[in-house]
Amino acid sequence: MTDKKGRGSGGGDYVGYRNPPKSGQFVKGRSGNPRGRSRRPKTPGVCGDSEFDAMILEEMDRLVSIREGETIEKTSLMRAATRAIGLKAAKGDVKAYTAVSAKRAAIENRMRAKREETLRIVMEYKEQATWELMRRKRERTSGPEILPHPDDIDINPKTGAIIFNGPLTLDQKIAQDLLVSTWPAFERRWRNSPSFRAKDSWSLRQCAKFRRQFGTVVRLVAKRASKTNSWDLATLEERMDHLRRCHWPTISRDFPPEFVQSEYCFKSIFRHWLGIEPTEEEQQAFLVEARKVYLRLQ
Numbered sequence: 001m002t003d004k005k006g007r008g009s010g011g012g013d014y015v016g017y018r019n020p021p022k023s024g025q026f027v028k029g030r031s032g033n034p035r036g037r038s039r040r041p042k043t044p045g046v047c048g049d050s051e052f053d054a055m056i057l058e059e060m061d062r063l064v065s066i067r068e069g070e071t072i073e074k075t076s077l078m079r080a081a082t083r084a085i086g087l088k089a090a091k092g093d094v095k096a097y098t099a100v101s102a103k104r105a106a107i108e109n110r111m112r113a114k115r116e117e118t119l120r121i122v123m124e125y126k127e128q129a130t131w132e133l134m135r136r137k138r139e140r141t142s143g144p145e146i147l148p149h150p151d152d153i154d155i156n157p158k159t160g161a162i163i164f165n166g167p168l169t170l171d172q173k174i175a176q177d178l179l180v181s182t183w184p185a186f187e188r189r190w191r192n193s194p195s196f197r198a199k200d201s202w203s204l205r206q207c208a209k210f211r212r213q214f215g216t217v218v219r220l221v222a223k224r225a226s227k228t229n230s231w232d233l234a235t236l237e238e239r240m241d242h243l244r245r246c247h248w249p250t251i252s253r254d255f256p257p258e259f260v261q262s263e264y265c266f267k268s269i270f271r272h273w274l275g276i277e278p279t280e281e282e283q284q285a286f287l288v289e290a291r292k293v294y295l296r297l298q
Contacts (some may be wrong), residue, residue, distance in 0.1 A: 020077075041243075043144065057139065059077060060076065060078040061076050061078070062076065062077050062079050063075065063076060063077075064077050064080050066083070085099065085100060086100055089101075110288065112294075115160060117161075117164065118162070119155070119160050122153060122162050123155065125150075125153075126150045126153050126155075126230070127150075128186075129149070129150040130145050131148045132146065132265045133146065133150065145170060145173065145200055145226065145228070146226075147166075147167060147168060147169060147170055147173060147226075148164055148166055148167065148168050149224065149225040149226045150225070151164055151225030152164060152165045152166030152167075152225050152226075153165075154225060164218070164222070165223060166223075166224045166225065166226070170230065171242065171245070171246050172244050173226075173230050173248060174231055174246075174251070175242075175247075176220065177215050177229045177230045177231035177232070178231045178242075178273065179214060179217050180217065180218060180221055180229065180231075181229060181231045181232055182231075182272065182273055183214045185272065186209075186272065187210075187211070187214075189272075190203075190207055191207075236274065239273070239274055240270075242272065243266075243270050243273065244266070245273070247270075248260075248266060248270075251269060254264075258289040258292065258295045259286075259289070259290075260289070260294070260295055262282075262285070262286045262289060263278065263282045263284040263285075263286075264278040264283050264285065264286035265286060267281075267282070273298050
């Protein structure tokens with residue numbers, strides 16, 4: 001028997017609501033949850049969570065296996081989902097057909113608007129460039145090269161297709177003019193080389209290959225509206241800058257870093273295009289760096 005305060009008839013401490021027995025109470029100085037509060041699952045915020053977005057994109061690119069007839073194909077999850085919606089539309093699902101049709105119409109409208117905007121920009125550029133060339137001719141003045149040349153832009157009035165028959169950038173024009181200016185002398189040196197005179201098969205094939213490429217460029221330049229040769233008009237500094245930016249990275253791709261940065265190496269390779277020779281100081285500096293590279297490779 002217990003009284004109203006929960007004491008037993010034999011006495012003792014109260015045991016009841018919010019007063020557990022001594023054996024069930026927490027020990028003083030020790031946490032009742034030593035592992036701590038469990039972490040809540042991460043959920044994306046209102047503006048999106050970068051980690052969650054990356055997870056979604058990664059999942060959409062995950063490869064899955066889909067079966068069509070007897071064949072099993074691996075494709076991305078996004079493509080598989082798109083194909084599944086298309087198949088549901090093909091089977092007569094009205095909701096799937098409506099979604100696919102609306103999406104296709106939106107894509108076609110966006111692409112049409114992009115083509116129309118591009119066509120408008122090109123036509124405005126062609127008109128303004130033509131007026132500028134007419135002004136220069138009328139006032140007998142000159143100015144910077146207009147690229148692409150307006151006469152090199154062909155627009156199909158029926159389809160709206162835009163065709164560029166000439167260079168689009170100054171680097172492209174200089175590269176073409178460089179080949180036109182240097183090819184005759186280069187071909188003469190090649191023909192006078194011992195390997196070509198000995199009718200070496202590799203040398204003959206390479207010469208024929210370069211001759212075909214040169215013929216293509218010459219035909220393109222002959223049809224080009226702008227007849228000026230940017231390479232012949234460029235200064236030595238402009239020529240060196242063009243070669244460093246557009247040709248030297250490809251030619252020196254497998255060179256040691258010391259050779260890539262060497263003025264002697266650069267001028268030696270392009271001496272026939274630049275018409276200059278490396279100085280004695282540049283040659284001595286190159287020999288010092290070459291000796292270091294040789295010792296490092298031993």
